Amino acid sequence: MAQAPAPAAGIEELRARLDRVDEQFLDRLRERIEICVQIAHHKRENDIPMMQPHRIGVVQERAAIFGSENGIDQKFLRELYDLVIAETCRVENLVIGGSAA
Numbered sequence: 001m002a003q004a005p006a007p008a009a010g011i012e013e014l015r016a017r018l019d020r021v022d023e024q025f026l027d028r029l030r031e032r033i034e035i036c037v038q039i040a041h042h043k044r045e046n047d048i049p050m051m052q053p054h055r056i057g058v059v060q061e062r063a064a065i066f067g068s069e070n071g072i073d074q075k076f077l078r079e080l081y082d083l084v085i086a087e088t089c090r091v092e093n094l095v096i097g098g099s100a101a
Contacts, residue, residue, distance in 0.1 A: 029084070036088040040095035050092050056085055 043050060063077040 032084070033088060033091060036092055037095055040092035043092070044096045044098075050089065050096050059085065 040050070042048070060078055060081050063081045064074040066072070067074040067077040
């Protein structure tokens, strides 16, 4: 009969899984920012204003729906996306202003 893993081993395994998820999360965040850079280049080349308030609303609403469907606090997701959007707007401003490649 197999023995249950020792509690310390069990938590280390869970932490390792969490670390892998964090790495994937951060990689997806990096990918998202890279796509926003591509969008900023497109906006600059086509004289499209950086700020697109309707798009921000769409993204935030999609996050809120995801939260509702998956048991994640909607307020938390809106605040998280506020931070993500603020950073991508900062990066887009740099690209559109010609300060970043």
